Amino acid sequence: MRLDWIWQQVKKRRFPPPEFLKISAATNTGLLREENEDHFCADSLGVGSGASDTRQQIFAADILRTCAVFDGMGGEAFGGDCSRIAAETLSEHLRMIRSGSAGRLSRKVDAFVSAANRRICQMIDERAQGRGGCTMALACVSAGRVFVYSIGDSRVYYFRQGSLRQVTEDQTLAQQKFRDGIFTAEQAKHSPDAHRLISYLGIDDLEIGLQALSYPSFSLDDGKVLICSDGLTDMCTDSEIAALLGAERENHAQALVNAAIANGGADNVTCIVMEAAGHN
DSSP: HHHHHHHHHHHOOOOOOOSEEEEEEEEESEEEEESSOEEEEEEGOOEEEOOOOOOEEEEEESEEEEEEEEEOTTTTTTTHHHHHHHHHHHHHHHHHHSSSOOOGGGHHHHHHHHHHHHHHHHHHHHSSSOOOBBBBEEEEEEEEEEEEEETTOEEEEEEEETTEEEEEEBHHHHHHHHTTTTTOOHHHHHSSGGGBBSBTTOOSOTTTTTOOEEOOOOOOOOOEEEEOOHHHHHHHHTHHHHHHHSSOOSOHHHHHHHHHHHHTTTTOOEEEEEEEEEBB
């Protein structure tokens, strides 16, 4: 009994803030799509997309770091342009998001979301045909704490000690029916409504104001934060993702993208992994 108690305390141990933060990012068109409608913004690594784009770097962790994945809505006109606008807008807002205390972070993320949504809606109005939009999954790491925001069905996960936890909640019709008791969890997962978004960047909701879902912050510790488009989660199981994140690798994001392609690559796939690379 005593050994069990000690092990529980070890698992609960909190690490000091990391001295460095490693960020890896990768995206790929996949095997079936003609164009990559995903974009990412990985802090100072910049904006990425294209047929194949892989980046990684170790950063000092003494300032807030922000990364996000944007998935252009499949089958919608301008999906790639919408995700590009969102990623470029976030890149322009990074300095503002870093400034001040983490206590005002949600307001600064909302300011970015409003600016990106406005620009996307304006682009669609100017073209006067079709419609478009994109999802968003965003994570900030500041002093070893992780702050997460999302719109649509791109996701953020937290991996630690072999366990993978989905942090975000999909904003889809299937998930709404699950919350309302219409669907079981299994029905929601396999329903055609699983990819029917009820919120996204590019929605014509300017009078009310689009806001991202926010989630309770948590400690990064010795874990990893995964940000991804559904091109990963539709192709790889949670156990496959956990196994890849748990292995020693130079670039975890690229390994995840490679796995999605090896499993069929039915959609564009984009991943960002944020992890501590040293502690004070």
